Amino acid sequence: MKAYRRLEAAFRRHALVGEAAGVLHWDMSVVMPPGGARARAEQIAELRVLSHEMLTGPHIAGDLAAADAEAAALDRWQAANLREMRRAWLHATAIPADLVAARSRATSECETVWRTARPDSDFRALQSGLEDVVRLTREVGQAKSAALGRPVYDALMDEYEPGADARRIGAILDDYAAFLPEFLDAVLAKQARSRAPVAPDGPFPVAAQKRLCRRMAEAVGLDFKSARLDESLHPFSGGIPDDSRITTRYSKADYAGALMGVLHESGHAMYERGLPRQWRRQPVGRARGMTLHESQSLLVEMQVCRSRAFFDWAAPVIAAAFKAPGPAWTPDNLHRLAILVRPGFIRVDADEVTYPAHIILRTRLERALIAGDLAVADLPGAWNDGMAELLNITPPDDRLGCLQDIHWPGGDFGYFPTYTLGAMAAAQFAAAARVADPEIMAGVGRGDFAPLMAWLREHVHGKGSLLSTDELLREATGAPLGAAAFEAHLKERYLEAA
């Protein structure tokens, strides 16, 4: 096992450099003064180059080849670790260095243009830069396709969702697209018949919001001896298992956005904290992929913390935080506010019923862009047609349409589907956990998330990357990834519950 052991040592070093880059990213997003931006981009780029060199050197290729001969001596986790090492190596070595550099430049430039094109609603300004990004991303996809022996879009997705099968994922999304129209009509009709929930009166002082968010993150399971909660423009979860760094943003006019954001990021952080300690800094010890990562944030935010049981406990805590008694602060009212459904143009503001429509649209469009079936010039029209078909609304301009996300200018093709696949996995986990242990939702009703986290640690977090996403789902819930549990959850919450 000499070659395998050398690989373990090399991947440990690789992981440490990745952790260092994570600290630089957190600092940039949370505390860095604007003057540091340019230097920080260069520092992070240098760490990326070093990381890449650490994986692509000749000794890694040699040890991967030699480790195959040692396979019989490896246990189950070691064998999975070797498999994940090879996957990381394939991704790193698949793309020639000049293509890496060209795409990196193109996405940096396109992101910069996007930052002004979006508020100006000026798609023409973005078009030629986005054409470059699409072309170079397609080349990357073709290179990875050759290395992985998989179709181009699958190979792009694989970076975010290992083993992703675009045909199967397309079928799952189509299932939801077929389910949505009639269901959405029924939900909107039911909401229209009901008494509207009452919005609590603000303003909500930011200091009180911060205390509340901290308390809620602690309830979920974060321990602030090894975690931080800060502010950033775009909320995220970073850090390492023993130093979780989550962020949110506060508005005096609305406490719920920050609070739900913190619960969401706490779900991400708890996944990282529950990863198998003995495989720390090894590929098999990492989170399985973006579908499962998003499933953990949405399980906490959507499945658990928009449930009626959660508000039985949380409503008085929230009311006390703002010293605000009154009819708006009842569990029932806060719960109904948390599950309002309203079709809209902006993905990040969408409710859980209409959110998948935004993802289905993007997934269809980005597959067509990469395949060459859709020209970038035709994107605005295709976007608006898709919104009309899926949600029966038409954006008045591209700012509220195809210019709203940073993903494509940043070169992230194949990422969008994981948001909705994560929502579906979350529904599967929630259903299985409720059946496995009635204490789980009873605990949530008392602000005790420990039973839930114990189940997740055993069935999800502690598995790291041992299994594929589907294998893990099958072991934990009895079924591979699919839309059924999610649709059942939505029917129960939005149509059947009192």
Next chain:
Amino acid sequence: MKAYRRLEAAFRRHALVGEAAGVLHWDMSVVMPPGGARARAEQIAELRVLSHEMLTGPHIAGDLAAADAEAAALDRWQAANLREMRRAWLHATAIPADLVAARSRATSECETVWRTARPDSDFRALQSGLEDVVRLTREVGQAKSAALGRPVYDALMDEYEPGADARRIGAILDDYAAFLPEFLDAVLAKQARSRAPVAPDGPFPVAAQKRLCRRMAEAVGLDFKSARLDESLHPFSGGIPDDSRITTRYSKADYAGALMGVLHESGHAMYERGLPRQWRRQPVGRARGMTLHESQSLLVEMQVCRSRAFFDWAAPVIAAAFKAPGPAWTPDNLHRLAILVRPGFIRVDADEVTYPAHIILRTRLERALIAGDLAVADLPGAWNDGMAELLNITPPDDRLGCLQDIHWPGGDFGYFPTYTLGAMAAAQFAAAARVADPEIMAGVGRGDFAPLMAWLREHVHGKGSLLSTDELLREATGAPLGAAAFEAHLKERYLEAA
């Protein structure tokens, strides 16, 4: 110039990794939750190993050899850059890897023991660990001595103060040791005859202190679009020229400690900000050494911001910060408080007159330890004898004696002298600047540091590592490093001024 250009590219990458390590260090000292400590140590160690590998690879040695043949084509700055590259390479390659590792382990362990031995005043607990550190540091010194062709202690000092000559430095410190006894008696006698300054009444709210410190740092020249001021246990200055990170610590009972700390660290930060931009990330673009670095912090804190002229402007600003008019807040009273002289046991609390005595003691002892003329077991006795000789006081225990500093447990031998050499250089710069431009101190009296900083940028900051410390001092002040200007400054401030 192909080899030289390759070296520039390699050293640029090396500098970027160093900047990344600086971000990790700042984060650890300012915001990191305690749970992250262990992982952070490993992340920083990995970046150090990478840095070391970047300098010690065979291509660097080859390019350094090849660049000699290109010397005729290099301009003055490029030639100096090549010289500094070689110096960095000699330091990196001088020590065998197993010695680097053994010393790193020994200092980590000894620092850990020191953290409890110091409050317990338990020298015996530290002794064997410190013996290991001294022995391994001596071996490092011997290895560097062979590589640099210089005596062992000089070779250790060279890391902090390039080109340091221990004999000359010893003579400068001896000069001050001879000056001090009579001078100190005279200062104490004069203070005893004068009316004692009045300490302002606290408490001083931390929020008001923070606003005041920020305003003062801005007056010195820090621009908070590219700087931060934070809190840490041990104040420091870090970051990069366009993202300065200074820290201080606040006590409600005393605002002056935090304020003077911020002025001190602002001096360090202004040096970094004034380094030559076109040589950013090259060895010749770095600060010259710790003597000049400390000279810049002490120039601002001691020479300028404990002057009477400074308090003419600052006293009303400080009083307004605490909304506290009254007799304690006059420029004269605050100035006299800022220059009180009181011999004491603790170096970091010492005034500028007695501080060098602490340094002289440590320099003599550490030279003897490295030379093998003093056994670690005999350190406490030698320390107390030295304090009695230099300041006529005897520490009641080792906590207030030889256990007070982290430097030796951390393996920093050869660093201490730069504190006092910096104070001496600061006095030389201040005297030369005053003569060169009367506007400099007039500006300080209005809170305008721009004339001072313009002079420093031209004569000190902008030189980077082009010149040796002595060459730079000679060009800027007409004399090499020496005690005369410092002693003249002290006589003027403490005996001659009204």
